[in-house]
Amino acid sequence: MQTAATTKEKAPTKKSAAENDPTDVGVYLTTVEAAKYLKLSRQFLEAARYRADGTGPAYIKLERAVRYRRSALDAWMTAHDHSADKPL
Secondary structure: OOOHHHHOOOOOOOOOHHHHOOOOOOOEEOHHHHHHHHOOOHHHHHHHHHHOOOOOOOOEEEOOEEEEEHHHHHHHHHHOOOOOOOOO
């Protein structure tokens, strides 16, 4: 005999419109979210901030909270784009 807990299926969670739209330029991401978005490590982004030499993506600092604009992350990646016809 099955119990009620085993027969219940979890309802799929709904994502907000901001999570569904990767082109939303007004989205602010945490360091962990930005790292996942860029497919880089959290430590890479933190080290880039501590170097403060402009090699990392632009970020916003509010007290102790750090946020990244998705548009700034995209621009930073585009600036580091090396196409096949462009020598390194």
